[in-house]
Amino acid sequence: xxxxxENGAPRVVRGTPVDLRALKRGKIFFTSYTPRxxxxxxxxxxxxxxxxxxxxxxxxxxxxxxxxxxxxPPRMFCERCFRxxxxxxxxxxxxxxxxxxxxxxxWDVRRLKQPEIPSVIEIDGASPGMxxxxxxxxxxxxxxxxxxxxxxVWKPAAKRVGSITDISHWEPxxxxx
Amino acid sequence: xxxxxxxxxxxxxxxxxxxxxxTPKELAWLAAKAALDSCQTKLDQIGxxxxxxxxxxxxxxxxxxxxxxxxxxxxxxxxxRCYVGGGTGVYAVAQGFFQVASGMxxxxxxxxxxxxxxxxxxxxxxxxxxxxxxxxxxxxxxxLWIFALEQNRYMQVHGITLEEIARVSVxxxxxxxxxxxxxxxAELTVEDVLASEVLAxxxxxxxxxxxxxxxxxxxxxxxxxxxxxxxxxxWIQGVGWCLDTxxxxxxxxxxxxxxxxxxxxxxxxxxxxxPRKEIHIAEPYDPFAYKELHHLEGLQLAPKGQAPKLLADxxxxxxxxxxxxxSGGLLGVGNPIAAxxxxxxxxxxxxxxxxxxxxxxPGKPERGVAQAWGDLMQVGTVVVVGxxxxx
Numbered sequence: 001x002x003x004x005x006e007n008g009a010p011r012v013v014r015g016t017p018v019d020l021r022a023l024k025r026g027k028i029f030f031t032s033y034t035p036r037x038x039x040x041x042x043x044x045x046x047x048x049x050x051x052x053x054x055x056x057x058x059x060x061x062x063x064x065x066x067x068x069x070x071x072x073p074p075r076m077f078c079e080r081c082f083r084x085x086x087x088x089x090x091x092x093x094x095x096x097x098x099x100x101x102x103x104x105x106x107w108d109v110r111r112l113k114q115p116e117i118p119s120v121i122e123i124d125g126a127s128p129g130m131x132x133x134x135x136x137x138x139x140x141x142x143x144x145x146x147x148x149x150x151x152x153v154w155k156p157a158a159k160r161v162g163s164i165t166d167i168s169h170w171e172p173x174x175x176x177x
Numbered sequence: 178x179x180x181x182x183x184x185x186x187x188x189x190x191x192x193x194x195x196x197x198x199x200t201p202k203e204l205a206w207l208a209a210k211a212a213l214d215s216c217q218t219k220l221d222q223i224g225x226x227x228x229x230x231x232x233x234x235x236x237x238x239x240x241x242x243x244x245x246x247x248x249x250x251x252x253x254x255x256x257x258r259c260y261v262g263g264g265t266g267v268y269a270v271a272q273g274f275f276q277v278a279s280g281m282x283x284x285x286x287x288x289x290x291x292x293x294x295x296x297x298x299x300x301x302x303x304x305x306x307x308x309x310x311x312x313x314x315x316x317x318x319x320x321l322w323i324f325a326l327e328q329n330r331y332m333q334v335h336g337i338t339l340e341e342i343a344r345v346s347v348x349x350x351x352x353x354x355x356x357x358x359x360x361x362x363a364e365l366t367v368e369d370v371l372a373s374e375v376l377a378x379x380x381x382x383x384x385x386x387x388x389x390x391x392x393x394x395x396x397x398x399x400x401x402x403x404x405x406x407x408x409x410x411x412w413i414q415g416v417g418w419c420l421d422t423x424x425x426x427x428x429x430x431x432x433x434x435x436x437x438x439x440x441x442x443x444x445x446x447x448x449x450x451x452p453r454k455e456i457h458i459a460e461p462y463d464p465f466a467y468k469e470l471h472h473l474e475g476l477q478l479a480p481k482g483q484a485p486k487l488l489a490d491x492x493x494x495x496x497x498x499x500x501x502x503x504s505g506g507l508l509g510v511g512n513p514i515a516a517x518x519x520x521x522x523x524x525x526x527x528x529x530x531x532x533x534x535x536x537x538x539p540g541k542p543e544r545g546v547a548q549a550w551g552d553l554m555q556v557g558t559v560v561v562v563g564x565x566x567x568x
Contacts, residue, residue: 009532010215013358014207015192015391016199018294028198032297033237041310051311071427073312079422099333099430101325102378107317109299115378118322120330120426131426133313133322141378146333165315 046074049088051162057154061091061126069127091125093152094173098122098131102141115141121150121170134164138171149173180278182566184403184410185270187216187396188523193360193511196294197390201236205248205290208392208516212286213250216396216406223396224282226251228258229269229289231514231551234303237295249288249394261418263464263551264558265289266393266518270547271416271560273397278413283399290392291513300388307553309423321385323554325377327430328467332379334431335482337470339379343370344488345466346383346508352495353505355535358520360511361387370466384466389511393519395526400566409530414544415449415561417442423553436475436550436557443546443559444477448568452477456561457542458528459499460521462550463506472548473501475557500538503528518549518558525562 022028043051046062050073053060061070062085064078070089071078078085100119104112117139120131136150150170160166189211191197191204199207205228213220228249233241242258249256259265259272266289273287293300304320331337344367353362365383373383403410419442421428421435428434440452449455461472470484478499479487487493493501504510504524507517525545527533544563550556 009527009530009534010189010211011357011534013190013192014211015194015197015204015358017192017194018196018198020196039310043311047311071424073309073424075424079424098426099326099330101322101329101380102375103319103322103325104374104378105319105321105376107301107305107319109301109319118316118318118326120326120430129427129429133308133316133318133426135316146329163315164312 046076050074054164054166055160055162057157057160059091059093059123061089063087063089070125070130072123072126072130072132091123095121095123095150097136097146097148097150099146100136100144102144117144119170134167135169136171137169181280182400183274183277183397183413184400185395185413185522185526185562186398186403186406186410187212187218188394188526189215190358190393190516190520190523191391192358193389193391193513195360195387195389197292201238201241201290201292202245202248204292204390204392205245205288208290208394209248209250209286209288212394212396218396218406220250222284223250223254223286224284225255225276227269227273227276227285227287228256229260229265229515229519230258231262231265231291232303234306235296235300235514236292245290250286261552261556261558263462263514264418264518264549264556265515265551267522267547267549267560268418268558269515269519270395270522271418271558274413274416277397277399283402285397286394287397287519288392288394289515289519291516292390293388293513294390321377321380323425324465325380327554328379328465330430331467331471337482337485339371340367341485341489342384342467342470343367345463345469346370348488348494349463349469349502349506349508352503352536353509356505356510359505359509360389362505362509380465386464386507386512389513391511391513391516393516393523395519395522411526411529411562411564412566413560414563414567415443415447416559417446418556418558420552421555423555425553425555430554432481433471433475433557435555436472436548437477439557439559440476443561447561449561453499456499456544456546458503458525458538458545459501460504460524460545460547461501462518462548463502463508464512466508468550469502469506472550476546476548495536496539503533503536503538521547521549522560522562529562529564
């Protein structure tokens with residue numbers, strides 16, 4: 001009764017791959033739908049302050065007095081201690097690269113000649129390992145490395161709107177001499 | 178343990194393919210029916226139905242669980258959808274286990290389905306919303322970023338080379354040649370993998386699983402029912418899962434601690450003390466080549482940073498000491514998200530019954546572990562199955 005099975009495991013499995021030529025010739029029916037949805041995300045207590053400080057060209061974190069972590073992005077509760085965080089702490093707009101990629105495709109899979117360099121940047125003044133996601137520029141792909149020291153390059157004050165993109169990008173801290 | 182014993186008694190799946198003619202509901206039906214037929218079980222013998230599917234955005238069908246219900250055999254039955262991102266396909270089997278182990282039902286049908294081809298021009302666009310809406314999405318991230326960042330961190334901490342990572346693609350795509358459902362089985366060399374396009378360094382195209390359409394299903398039964406249905410039940414010996422923080426830029430990505438916790442939860446339940454000796458087959462989640470190595474370490478099947486060396490030594494080959502991904506995995510069989518995890522459970526079911534045909538692992542393996550991973554690089558789901566009934 002299981003002619004398509006050998007000792008119970010399938011030899012023949014069902015499912016019909018679409019023939020792309022038939023699809024192009026209009027021989028296969030399909031319908032389509034493009035959603036038009038808009039959302040307005042409230043930024044909340046912690047991140048609203050974070051964005052306000054970004055607008056002023058500063059990075060701010062939150063400290064938990066129990067575990068003593070200085071956390072960025074900031075949060076009003078400590079997810080480890082599960083208690084309210086206690087104070088705002090300014091941290092520096094410099095840090096070092098924890099990990100990075102040289103990315104040659106965009107979010108919609110278009111190809112890029114010059115790669116984007118998304119990086120996790122550990123922020124100076126926050127607890128060890130506390131990083132944020134951002135983009136590093138003005139570095140040759142071959143010179144990019146874990147541990148590279150970088151600083152934020154801010155947009156001009158008049159162009160800042162209270163967004164993570166108020167930091168235009170990060171670039172290597174230049175060495176004198 | 179205050180659980181009833183639960184066994185997998187049937188398994189089935191569809192082909193995994195780039196674009197299926199079938200609707201999501203039809204794919205679910207094909208897999209569910211194949212699983213029921215494999216153990217000569219009728220739908221009216223099924224107590225409850227569990228479905229697993231990744232975000233609605235992939236299929237583009239809102240309330241996908243409800244939509245899929247008819248195809249899953251859930252008409253007028255207790256039915257629920259469970260979801261832990263990419264970890265869903267393995268977790269769904271644990272969810273089915275709870276229904277039967279608790280004594281609520283004697284049988285459960287678990288179905289996982291995904292149809293990623295619907296999202297045009299590429300489901301990448303559906304992935305962008307997994308990033309934090311305020312602090313990350315304005316940077317226009319894409320899904321490759323997090324894999325590339327994690328792979329780079331893993332390589333950096335241990336001094337792992339791209340050649341070592343590429344061997345996973347070679348092994349899994351070769352293993353998939355023996356799988357009748359496979360989308361991307363291939364005979365490749367390490368050089369082929371490294372010569373493929375760099376999408377997001379260090380990730381090369383042939384280190385990435387495809388997007389896929391497909392479904393997979395298993396039938397679970399309590400001990401007395403299972404023994405009536407088959408003389409080769411495959412017992413669920415342990416389940417575990419664990420979620421880490423969404424503040425992923427605050428974690429060191431080189432090692433999945435959440436997976437270590439999930440694995441020990443399952444191993445403790447299964448009475449396993451030395452996973453490397455007591456597990457005979459592993460089906461770790463391999464959406465990207467490095468992930469298999471990362472996960473083998475999280476599963477305690479290789480010391481931290483040592484999985485690449487064990488791979489190079491042949492330990493994870495189909496005829497090695499600890500075969501890993503004999504199915505061909507997500508890299509070779511395909512990656513219809515939730516269905517891919519359940520495919521791994523199906524593979525263990527066939528392997529442990531000695532029914533895996535061309536893919537059969539030699540030496541009469543008695544115990545295997547399947548694992549899936551997902552969300553914002555933060556969830557580990559683990560199921561341990563074996564030929565011996567749990568104590």
